[in-house]
Amino acid sequence: MKIDSKILKSAVAKCAAGVEAGMGLAQAGKIIFVPGYVMGIGTSVNVRVPCEGIDSTFMVDKAALDKILAKATGELNIVQDGQKMVFKYARSRLTLPFAELPQMLTEFPKEWDAAPVDFIDRIKAVAFPNKTGYAGLAWDVDAYPGLIATDSIRIVIALCENLPSRA
Numbered sequence: 001m002k003i004d005s006k007i008l009k010s011a012v013a014k015c016a017a018g019v020e021a022g023m024g025l026a027q028a029g030k031i032i033f034v035p036g037y038v039m040g041i042g043t044s045v046n047v048r049v050p051c052e053g054i055d056s057t058f059m060v061d062k063a064a065l066d067k068i069l070a071k072a073t074g075e076l077n078i079v080q081d082g083q084k085m086v087f088k089y090a091r092s093r094l095t096l097p098f099a100e101l102p103q104m105l106t107e108f109p110k111e112w113d114a115a116p117v118d119f120i121d122r123i124k125a126v127a128f129p130n131k132t133g134y135a136g137l138a139w140d141v142d143a144y145p146g147l148i149a150t151d152s153i154r155i156v157i158a159l160c161e162n163l164p165s166r167a
Helices: 005-014 016-020 062-071
Strands: 002-004 030-034 037-041 046-050 058-061 075-081 084-089 092-097 123-127 136-138 148-150 154-157
Touching (some): 002 005, 005 046, 005 075
Antiparallel strands (some): 002 075, 030 058, 037 046, 075 084, 084 092
């Protein structure tokens, strides 16, 4: 498979949150490639980034992949050679062993609905006082015309009538 190194570097960087949230899992510290996507799957954060050039399924160590991507320029050719993936660019040829994929992976929806155009305008400020790393926010559009904080996160909401200023 051939892919622009900048595109792959960007996709892998976006997956970092999922990789870091996966401690203790088989996929901890790993990037998963499946046709059309690059994924970082953790315990509470799962990230799937569309990446058209991906046409194989494998999992490699993110730190080792980052070292390759830091030096890679131009087109990157990725081929499987036995139990390893070979990354070729310019005159370089680097090899990464691939890990066995977990038996079960998180199901992702086929397609996310686009966020409303004024989504960012609704948020005045977001603060994360929770040090547990297990925090989130929800937006129930049918019940409320705005954002609702969960798990000790304080959110100041703008342009959302009839909502409390903190949760």
